[in-house]
Amino acid sequence: MxxxxxxxxxxxxxxxxxxxxxxxxxxxxxxxxxGFGRYDVVIIDRETPRAMIMEFKVSEEEDLxxxxxxxxxxxxxxxxDADLKDRGINNIVKAGIALKGKMCSCRVV
Numbered sequence: 001m002x003x004x005x006x007x008x009x010x011x012x013x014x015x016x017x018x019x020x021x022x023x024x025x026x027x028x029x030x031x032x033x034x035g036f037g038r039y040d041v042v043i044i045d046r047e048t049p050r051a052m053i054m055e056f057k058v059s060e061e062e063d064l065x066x067x068x069x070x071x072x073x074x075x076x077x078x079x080x081d082a083d084l085k086d087r088g089i090n091n092i093v094k095a096g097i098a099l100k101g102k103m104c105s106c107r108v109v
Contacts, residue, residue, distance in 0.1 A: 037078035044084070050091035051084050057098045064098040064105035071096030072107045 027044040034042075055071040073099040075081070075094045084092055096107045 003074040013084075017043075032083075034080045034083040037080065039075070039078075041081040042080075044086070044089065049089045051089050052092075052093040053080050053084075054095045054097060055080070057096070057103075059098045059100040061100075062076060064100055064103055065107070067098035068096045068105040071098060072109065 019098055024086040027046055029042045029044070031038050032041060032042070039053055042051060042058045043054075044051045053075050055075050057067045057071045061067060068099050072094060073096070075096065081094070084090075094109050097106045
């Protein structure tokens with residue numbers, strides 16, 4: 001079983017015939033150094049120069065949107081996209097995700 005099941009949901013391509021093809025097409029990395037810190041998850045499309053950076057926060061507050069925004073700001077402030085840009089990948093989606101129990105909030109740019 002995949003350590004990050006959310007990856008299946010985000011990257012199942014309608015044109016892809018199998019999960020094997022999906023795994024061959026996308027490269028997933030976690031807890032790697034980039035910029036001034038370590039991102040949680042990055043998924044890179046091997047066929048098209050695009051990627052997604054995801055930063056997760058476990059929230060203690062009721063305002064999950066606030067923590068999702070903090071996660072997004074962390075991606076920007078710590079320049080987690082530095083390695084991707086060095087590889088020539090400029091089409092980068094950034095997602096800050098806050099979780100509390102069964103609740104979730106996500107901010108994407």
